[in-house]
Amino acid sequence: MSMTARELLRRRADYTHKHNLKSGRHGWLRLTPAYSVKVVEDLIERCDRPMRVFDPFSGTGTTALSAAYHGHEGVTTDINPFLVWLGQAKMAIYTDDMLAAARSACRRAVELVERADLAPAPAPPIHNIRRWWSPPALTFLQRLRAAIEATTAAASPERTLLLIAFCRSLIALSNAAFNHQSMSFKEDGNLSPDLGIDMPRRFTDDVHFVLKGAAENPPGSGRVLQADSRNAAAVVEGPFERVITSPPYANRMSYIRELRPYMYWTGHLVNGRDAGELDWSAIGGTWGIATSRLIEWNRADDRYMNPALDSALERIAHADNKNGRLLANYVAKYFDDIWAHFRGLTPVLAAEAEVHYIVGNSTFYGVLLPVEEIYAAMLRSLGFTDIRCMPLRKRNSKKELIEFDVTARWPG
Secondary structure (H helix, E strand, O other): OOHHHHHHHHHHHHHOEEEHHHOHHHHOOOOOOOOOHHHHHHHHOOOOOOOOOOOOOOOOOHHHHHHHHHOOOEEEEEEHHHHHHHHHHHHHOOHHHHHHHHHHHHHHHHHHOOOOOOOOOOOOOOHHHHHOOOOHHHHHHHHHHHEEEHOOOOOOOEEEEEEHHHHHHHHHHEEEEEEOOOEEEOOOOOOOHHHHHHHHHHHHHHHHHHHHHHOOOOOOOEEEOOHHHHHHHOOOOOOOOHHHHHHHOOOOOOOHHHHHHHHHOOOOOOOHHHHHHHHHHOOOOOOOOOHHOOOOOOOOOOOOOOOHHHHHHHHHOOEEEEHHHHHHHHHHHHHHHHHHHHHHHHHHEEEEEEEEEEOOOEEEOOEEOHHHHHHHHHHHHHEEEEEEEHHHEEEEEEEEOOOEEEEEEEEO
C-alpha cells in the first residue's frame, strides 16, 4: 500500500462501534473493539440471493444479526458464554406479548426497589468495586438485580431483556470512562446522590431502548453457538457461501477485561481465576494468568512459517525491549491460533465461498506487524484464491495503523 493511499484514508467513525450505538439491537451494549454494522452491511448488501453467512468470532453478534435482517441465515460462534447469551438475545424473535410482559416486569421491578423488605443481591466479587460504583449506585444496582430476579422467571424473554437494560444502566452509573481499552476511570471519583441522577429513571429509559430494538424482528434467521473458532467444524454445519468476521486484533485487546462488569453482574463470571482461564482459551487473550502463562509457552511444531512474522518476532523480542520476549510470545501464539482457525474453517465452506476478515495491523516497540499480509499469506498457503488486502480506515492518528478487509475465495 503506497503512502499516498495511506494518506487518503480517513478515521471513519461510521466504520467503528460508534455507528452501532443507535442502530436498534446492534446498539444494545457497547463493546469498544466491536466492528461497525456499516462494514457488515456494505458487504452483505452485495448478496443478490439468500445465503448462509458464517462469523466464527461473534463478539456482539453484528454479522449474524445483519445477515438475518437482510433475509439471510446467519450463524456465528464465540468462546465467551456472555457473548453467546447476548448474541442469542439479539437473534431472538419477540412477540407483542413478550414485550408487554417486559414492560410490566420493569414497572414492578422499579416499584420493588423502593420496598424496605427487598433483600439486595450480593455485590459481585469485582476487585476494588467501590472504584467502579459509588455507594448509592452500588446499593441501587444490588436492589435492582434482586428485583429483576423477583419479578421475572428464569430464562424468560422478559428477564433477558431486562438484564440487557440492567447492563446498560450499570455502565452508565459507573465511574468507568468506557472510551479506552485500558478501562480508565473518571477523574471526579465517586458519583454522589446530589448530582441529580434518577437511577430508576435511567433503568426505565434503558428498558425502553432495548424494547424498541426487540420490536424489530429480522425476516431471516440467526443462530449463536458456543464454540472455539479453531475447531468450528465440530459445532457448525456447512456449507457457507460467505464468511464475514472481525477476529481479535494482535494489539492485546482483552475482551474479558472490558466485559468483566457485565459478566460478573449477570453470573457469567464468579471469580478472577475463571476470567483468566477464559482469556487464555480465547485467541489474543491477555488477562491475568493468560499473561503469566505466556512466559513459559512454546510454539507448536506444526506452526505456520512466515519470513515477515519471524522477522517481526525477532525484533520485538530484542533484549533492549522491556518485556520483549513476553510480547513476542504473545504475537507468536496469536498467529498460531489464527493459523489453527484457518485450517479448521475450510471444511465448512462452500465451493467459491467468499471470506472477509476485518482486521488491523499493530505495532510493538516501533515494529510494524503486517497482520493483513500474514493473514493473506496464510490463506494463500491453504489454497484460497483472489486474495486482496483492502484498506478501510485509519485506526487512529498514527498513519501506519490501518484497518483492512482481507478478502479471498475458497475454490472448494
